Amino acid sequence: MDGAAPLVHARGLTKRFGKATAVDGIDVDVAPGEAFGFLGPNGAGKSSTMRMIGCTSPPTSGTLRILGLDPAADGPRIRARLGVVPQQDTLDTELTVFENLLVYGRYFDLPRGVIRPRAAELLAFFQLAERAGERVEPLSGGMKRRLTIARALINEPQLLLLDEPTTGLDPQARHALWERLYRLKQQGTTLVLTTHYMDEAEQLCDRLVVMDGGRIAAEGSPGELIRRHVSREVLELRFADGVQDHLDLGVLAGIGDRVEALPDRLLLYADDGDAAAAAVHDRGVRPASLLARRSTLEDVFLSLTGRTLVD
Amino acid sequence: MIASLVASSALGGRRAARLFERNLLVTRHIWLVVAAGFFEPLFYLLSLGIGIGDLVGQVEVDGRLVDYRAFVAPAMLAASAMNGAVFDTTFNFYYKLRFARTYDAVVSTPLGVDDVALGETLWALARGGVYAAAFLLVMVVMGLIGSAWAVLALPAALLIGFAFAGAGLACTSFLRSWQDLDVLQLAILPMFLFSGTFAPLAAYPAGLRWVVQATPLYHGVELLRSLCTGAVGVSLAGHVLYLTTMGVVGLAVAGRRIGRVLLA
Numbered sequence: 320m321d322g323a324a325p326l327v328h329a330r331g332l333t334k335r336f337g338k339a340t341a342v343d344g345i346d347v348d349v350a351p352g353e354a355f356g357f358l359g360p361n362g363a364g365k366s367s368t369m370r371m372i373g374c375t376s377p378p379t380s381g382t383l384r385i386l387g388l389d390p391a392a393d394g395p396r397i398r399a400r401l402g403v404v405p406q407q408d409t410l411d412t413e414l415t416v417f418e419n420l421l422v423y424g425r426y427f428d429l430p431r432g433v434i435r436p437r438a439a440e441l442l443a444f445f446q447l448a449e450r451a452g453e454r455v456e457p458l459s460g461g462m463k464r465r466l467t468i469a470r471a472l473i474n475e476p477q478l479l480l481l482d483e484p485t486t487g488l489d490p491q492a493r494h495a496l497w498e499r500l501y502r503l504k505q506q507g508t509t510l511v512l513t514t515h516y517m518d519e520a521e522q523l524c525d526r527l528v529v530m531d532g533g534r535i536a537a538e539g540s541p542g543e544l545i546r547r548h549v550s551r552e553v554l555e556l557r558f559a560d561g562v563q564d565h566l567d568l569g570v571l572a573g574i575g576d577r578v579e580a581l582p583d584r585l586l587l588y589a590d591d592g593d594a595a596a597a598a599v600h601d602r603g604v605r606p607a608s609l610l611a612r613r614s615t616l617e618d619v620f621l622s623l624t625g626r627t628l629v630d
Numbered sequence: 631m632i633a634s635l636v637a638s639s640a641l642g643g644r645r646a647a648r649l650f651e652r653n654l655l656v657t658r659h660i661w662l663v664v665a666a667g668f669f670e671p672l673f674y675l676l677s678l679g680i681g682i683g684d685l686v687g688q689v690e691v692d693g694r695l696v697d698y699r700a701f702v703a704p705a706m707l708a709a710s711a712m713n714g715a716v717f718d719t720t721f722n723f724y725y726k727l728r729f730a731r732t733y734d735a736v737v738s739t740p741l742g743v744d745d746v747a748l749g750e751t752l753w754a755l756a757r758g759g760v761y762a763a764a765f766l767l768v769m770v771v772m773g774l775i776g777s778a779w780a781v782l783a784l785p786a787a788l789l790i791g792f793a794f795a796g797a798g799l800a801c802t803s804f805l806r807s808w809q810d811l812d813v814l815q816l817a818i819l820p821m822f823l824f825s826g827t828f829a830p831l832a833a834y835p836a837g838l839r840w841v842v843q844a845t846p847l848y849h850g851v852e853l854l855r856s857l858c859t860g861a862v863g864v865s866l867a868g869h870v871l872y873l874t875t876m877g878v879v880g881l882a883v884a885g886r887r888i889g890r891v892l893l894a
Contacts, residue, residue, distance in 0.1 A: 336894070375737050375893055395645075395740040409735040413656045422652045426739035428644070470735075 324387055325350055326478050326509055327372055331381035334367045341367040343533035344381060351477075354510040358520045358616060359530035360626070365513035366406055369482045372511065373403045386477065399427060402476030406483050408463045410455045416442070416466060417451040420473050427474040434473065441469040445499060461492030465499070472503075479503065481512040485519060497522050517616035529620055536623045541616055548622050549614045550576050552592035556585040556599065556606040566604070574598045579621060586618070645741050649749025650756070668761050671710035672768060675703055678828065689830055692861035696776065703774045704854035705827040707765050707783065711758050711790040712847055713822070718754040719798030720814055724805055733892055743889040747799060747881060754795040755788055762787035769858070777860025786857055790850035793873040796880025797846070803887030821847045846876055
């Protein structure tokens with residue numbers, strides 16, 4: 320396998336549970352050193368895809384190669400070089416923080432002499448050094464998440480899989496985690512992550528796919544996706560209760576590229592939000608509030624599927 | 631071909647040993663609970679053997695009269711081998727499989743489902759083996775060993791542990807809730823009481839003897855009682871076969887079922 324060969328290579332990758340199709344024939348390639356994201360709402364098939372990549376869930380059909388190897392034949396060899404952060408923390412609650420890293424390292428057949436200094440380094444990196452001797456259970460959600468990621472790094476994986484790394488964390492804990500993940504990426508670790516937060520995808524991902532209903536709806540860098548699928552800026556119009564229901568959208572025709580009506584607001588896609596706001600005012604429309612902002616991946620998802628990411 | 635089989639099973643053994651190590655580390659945190667496992671059969675022996683033994687006097691085993699204490703002690707050894715294996719592979723295993731999701735993390739490493747099943751079985755055996763050895767020592771000190779065949783009592787106790795560990799893992803892989811574990815206890819307790827543990831088979835109503843003889847604990851009790859009292863015969867082979875089959879089949883079923891739970 321040469322340096323440019325993809326670490327993850329999937330063609331027509333499909334996963335069915337009984338009659339339900341969780342992943343419906345997706346094609347994905349992840350290059351070494353890349354931070355690659357699966358963005359989509361709950362139930363889009365992100366976790367099923369991650370579990371197949373992690374070699375703990377056999378694909379129903381399609382081709383899958385991880386690190387150039389076939390998971391069906393070389394599962395243990397592949398898993399030896401992966402770091403896996405599952406959606407729900409699966410820390411060993413019967414052990415201390417340090418012991419979690421020690422035991423996990425032993426699962427990879429690492430000698431204790433290698434694990435000890437590595438564990439100390441990881442606990443320092445994830446700001447958990449003072450809690451090393453404590454049980455896992457009383458730790459905060461953010462600490463457990465950081466420990467789960469530290470644990471996934473004990474074998475110095477070539478590929479780190481993160482399934483919704485910051486879901487359920489408060490904003491501070493999220494930003495702290497992003498910063499750590501960003502530093503890992505700079506150190507050359509290949510990251511594959513799932514998220515339903517567009518800000519997380521924008522912060523961390525070089526390239527991402529938007530998933531919906533088990534399929535890939537779009538692919539590209541966050542910037543490319545925004546350029547391709549939505550205008551540069553968005554004007555959000557909010558109205559007093561009930562006013563929006565009686566508004567004739569025709570009155571906004573010609574302002575910007577497109578109007579999207581959500582239950583609680585109107586989104587007006589335009590390259591210049593301020594100019595659009597002035598045009599809205601000129602037509603005699605008086606919303607309770609007006610906000611011009613940059614377009615985000617949330618808008619991309621909305622324009623692709625007609626639904627919001629987090630509902 | 632054979633070389634690769636040997637190599638892969640050696641590798642499998644080494645991987646399973648990692649899970650064993652994990653359990654050993656956990657033991658350091660709950661040593662009191664682990665130590666308690668030794669005292670349970672000892673308390674039974676003291677209360678039933680010495681208390682009731684004085685009232686009962688002697689019991690007939692294979693045509694010979696033996697002291698009730700010597701009659702009931704091997705049964706306590708068999709029951710403790712069963713209880714240890716059952717506790718480790720049902721309650722403990724269910725907690726790690728469904729509740730704490732310990733194994734979800736384990737199978738994300740080079741370890742696989744077979745390593746989990748093998749590692750937990752080895753652990754249950756080791757823990758049961760330590761209890762059995764300590765209990766046998768107590769029997770020696772109390773003068774309850776009547777035969778040199780008793781040197782085989784330790785491996786026999788391990789075989790009982792293996793049989794119940796395999797069956798325990800298999801049962802647990804089918805359980806859906808904590809309530810199901812209570813149902814399992816409903817099977818274990820009568821078995822403990824009515825497997826020829828406290829009274830010889832002849833004391834049971836004739837119509838019910840075949841039920842007693844069908845239970846796995848009966849075969850464990852008979853096996854250990856024969857070895858400890860010296861009433862050794864061909865029937866031992868039958869007990870060994872019964873228990874071996876139970877363990878092997880249980881482990882095979884468990885391997886498949888656990889795979890379905892963890893690797894969906």
